[in-house]
Amino acid sequence: MNIHEYQAKELFDRFGVPSPKGKVASTPKEAFDAAKWLGVNHLVVKAQVHAGGRGKGTFKNGFKGGVHLVESPAAARDVATQMLGGVLVTKQTGEAGRLVRKVMIAESVSITRELYLAILLDRQSCQPVIIVSTEGGMDIEEVAAKTPEKMLREFVNPLAGLQAYQVRKICQALGLQTTARQFGRMLHALYKLFIECDCSMVEINPVVVTTDDHVYALDAKFNFDDSALYRHPEIAAMRDRDEEDPREVAAAAHDLNYIGLDGNIACLVNGAGLAMATMDIIKHHGGDPANFLDVGGGASKDQVAAAFNIILGDPNVKGIFINIFGGIMDCNIVAEGVVAAARETGLALPLVVRLEGNNVEAGKATLAASGLNIVTADGMDDGARKIVAAVS
Amino acid sequence: MSILIDENTKVLVQGITGGFGGRHAKLSLEYGTNIVGGVTPTKGGQMFENTVPIFDTVSEAVKETGATASVIFVPPAFAADAILEAADAGVELIVCITEGIPVMDMMRVKAMLTGSRSRLVGPNCPGIVTPGRGEKSHGGCRIGIAPGYIHKRGNVGVVSRSGTLTYEAVWQLTQLGYGQSTCVGIGGDPINGTSHLDVIRMFNEDPETEAIILIGEIGGIAEVEAARWAKDHCKKPIAGFIAGATAPPGRRMGHAGAIVGGEEDTAQAKKLILAECGIAVAETPGVMAKTLLDLWGK
Numbered sequence: 001m002n003i004h005e006y007q008a009k010e011l012f013d014r015f016g017v018p019s020p021k022g023k024v025a026s027t028p029k030e031a032f033d034a035a036k037w038l039g040v041n042h043l044v045v046k047a048q049v050h051a052g053g054r055g056k057g058t059f060k061n062g063f064k065g066g067v068h069l070v071e072s073p074a075a076a077r078d079v080a081t082q083m084l085g086g087v088l089v090t091k092q093t094g095e096a097g098r099l100v101r102k103v104m105i106a107e108s109v110s111i112t113r114e115l116y117l118a119i120l121l122d123r124q125s126c127q128p129v130i131i132v133s134t135e136g137g138m139d140i141e142e143v144a145a146k147t148p149e150k151m152l153r154e155f156v157n158p159l160a161g162l163q164a165y166q167v168r169k170i171c172q173a174l175g176l177q178t179t180a181r182q183f184g185r186m187l188h189a190l191y192k193l194f195i196e197c198d199c200s201m202v203e204i205n206p207v208v209v210t211t212d213d214h215v216y217a218l219d220a221k222f223n224f225d226d227s228a229l230y231r232h233p234e235i236a237a238m239r240d241r242d243e244e245d246p247r248e249v250a251a252a253a254h255d256l257n258y259i260g261l262d263g264n265i266a267c268l269v270n271g272a273g274l275a276m277a278t279m280d281i282i283k284h285h286g287g288d289p290a291n292f293l294d295v296g297g298g299a300s301k302d303q304v305a306a307a308f309n310i311i312l313g314d315p316n317v318k319g320i321f322i323n324i325f326g327g328i329m330d331c332n333i334v335a336e337g338v339v340a341a342a343r344e345t346g347l348a349l350p351l352v353v354r355l356e357g358n359n360v361e362a363g364k365a366t367l368a369a370s371g372l373n374i375v376t377a378d379g380m381d382d383g384a385r386k387i388v389a390a391v392s
Numbered sequence: 393m394s395i396l397i398d399e400n401t402k403v404l405v406q407g408i409t410g411g412f413g414g415r416h417a418k419l420s421l422e423y424g425t426n427i428v429g430g431v432t433p434t435k436g437g438q439m440f441e442n443t444v445p446i447f448d449t450v451s452e453a454v455k456e457t458g459a460t461a462s463v464i465f466v467p468p469a470f471a472a473d474a475i476l477e478a479a480d481a482g483v484e485l486i487v488c489i490t491e492g493i494p495v496m497d498m499m500r501v502k503a504m505l506t507g508s509r510s511r512l513v514g515p516n517c518p519g520i521v522t523p524g525r526g527e528k529s530h531g532g533c534r535i536g537i538a539p540g541y542i543h544k545r546g547n548v549g550v551v552s553r554s555g556t557l558t559y560e561a562v563w564q565l566t567q568l569g570y571g572q573s574t575c576v577g578i579g580g581d582p583i584n585g586t587s588h589l590d591v592i593r594m595f596n597e598d599p600e601t602e603a604i605i606l607i608g609e610i611g612g613i614a615e616v617e618a619a620r621w622a623k624d625h626c627k628k629p630i631a632g633f634i635a636g637a638t639a640p641p642g643r644r645m646g647h648a649g650a651i652v653g654g655e656e657d658t659a660q661a662k663k664l665i666l667a668e669c670g671i672a673v674a675e676t677p678g679v680m681a682k683t684l685l686d687l688w689g690k
Contacts, residue, residue: 198494227494271555273554273607274556274635280677292645327539327559356560358541380678381679
């Protein structure tokens with residue numbers, strides 16, 4: 001799960017990670033009031049969407065840039081008027097762009113250095129790793145590729161936690177002197193936040209050192225472990241469904257795991273591994289998968305019907321491939337569910353079903369006897385070939 | 393021989409009174425698995441299916457039954473505690489089926505198990521099957537949630553992250569007349585107890601295992617690590633498959649661990665390295681067994 005910048009700031013405030021003073025606004029009036037409340041002349045107005053590259057983005061109404069420097073509350077209000085309700089297109093949003101519902105008004109600081117700081121979970125060592133670089137404000141993947149010597153990785157033993165010597169080592173690598181103590185406090189606070197909030201990643205790019213020797217987190221990207229949200233209701237409440245694919249939101253409500261893609265062959269599969277493999281096999285035989293969809297261990301009639309509705313909501317879909325390995329569940333029950341769901345939704349698209357496993361013969365007979373235009377397949381390759389042929 | 397478990401392995405079920413755990417404990421009993429006890433705190437003294445005693449703690453269950461393996465079905469919030477309890481009781485093999493354990497919990501569990509004599513398989517895995525010699529492989533040891541009847545006792549070892557892809561591979565082998573020594577599902581989470589490499593090493597040492605199917609997916613480099621080791625050390629033919637060639641970068645494909653983060657954990661990169669290491673990579677998941685048999689000269 002991701003959150004907005006203003007929500008990240010709330011977490012920073014709670015854990016003591018310093019960031020410039022700021023406030024979120026949903027209307028131009030609120031933006032004006034927020035700017036007045038800040039009481040400074042150097043302000044920044046930032047569009048709040050879950051996508052990077054905001055500064056270089058363009059609004060569909062022609063307004064340029066999702067991040068603006070302004071000098072007065074009136075100017076903040078004017079910029080907010082342009083942004084709010086506008087659709088911002090950045091290199092990460094795709095052509096559709098994102099509707100801006102909120103802006104953040106913050107104090108603009110005068111910067112002498114930009115650093116990079118992230119904490120994430122390292123899969124190989126099964127430990128948190130702190131990554132820092134002197135090259136903040138840049139695309140960090142590029143820094144890693146071109147100048148790997150400018151990156152430092154420090155692993156933390158999860159049972160012992162972050163040690164003082166590690167912080168000193170990091171400050172030295174970043175060449176921090178007068179601001180080392182401030183940066184160290186920020187790092188300890190951020191590590192505490194990372195662990196206590198069950199983050200899978202937190203990235204601050206950049207951490208800035210100001211002309212008056214302050215250290216601030218200027219932007220933040222968070223990723224939370226979805227499996228741990230049950231113990232963080234205050235973070236779960238930060239979820240912004242408006243920023244998510246509505247089809248994925250609908251799928252989650254039915255315990256389905258759905259991810260929309262660009263192709264035209266929808267698939268419905270039990271098991272995550274098999275669902276990925278089914279997308280691959282469609283591609284292998286010359287087709288293009290429209291989605292990843294895992295119905296989990298079972299495939300009840302209600303789930304299949306819900307899945308059909310989600311799949312059919314995608315106008316690109318020209319055919320459906322159902323691939324079920326019914327190890328323990330009864331294939332005939334799956335078949336009955338498919339037939340019922342196809343009837344209920346009035347399915348008109350080509351449907352290829354590959355069933356294997358427990359009571360498979362009865363399942364195939366149910367599909368054949370339905371009178372519906374359902375093609376059965378013998379094996380995954382056969383099914384993939386048949387659905388690709390049907391849509392082309 | 394087989395690896396990790398055989399028909400004599402004494403198995404405990406943690407979470408035996410839950411709906412999911414109970415259902416699969418019953419299926420394992422019917423398969424012939426030697427389930428000697430269940431553990432559910434506060435339900436000690438009761439019986440499961442009139443045959444299996446239930447205990448309050450794992451240490452009591454181990455003491456009373458001599459169990460050396462335990463399978464965990466407890467809900468995600470309590471699963472880390474259940475794993476550590478089993479390790480504390482000296483259980484040699486802990487198989488955790490539970491899906492959705494917070495990663496931070498698993499990170500601590502992994503650190504605490506370092507140096508322990510317990511081996512953890514999973515979490516978020518289908519478990520382990522060593523097929524029996526009876527009809528539909530009856531009489532074997534089934535720990536977890538895999539369908540027993542698709543197996544056949546034989547000489548192919550199977551290791552995979554995914555449940556349903558394991559069943560596909562096993563079923564393909566069985567249909568073609570080739571049985572399995574042991575099938576191990578290591579789970580789809582980013583942090584797991586046993587890696588592809590750990591299992592490949594065991595198959596390499598096991599006299600009954602003559603050939604291996606290794607199934608992986610996008611995310612992490614566990615499959616690559618196993619392949620590089622196998623290139624220099626494994627004497628047995630290996631066929632492989634990597635799922636997720638069409639997965640978009642940065643998206644989690646169902647499994648918490650199935651996410652493309654960089655250039656090296658894509659399906660394409662992994663397939664290339666597997667092939668360089670002498671592993672026959674199946675073109676589609678429909679031909680995993682056939683790919684192995686071709687390499688094996690069968």
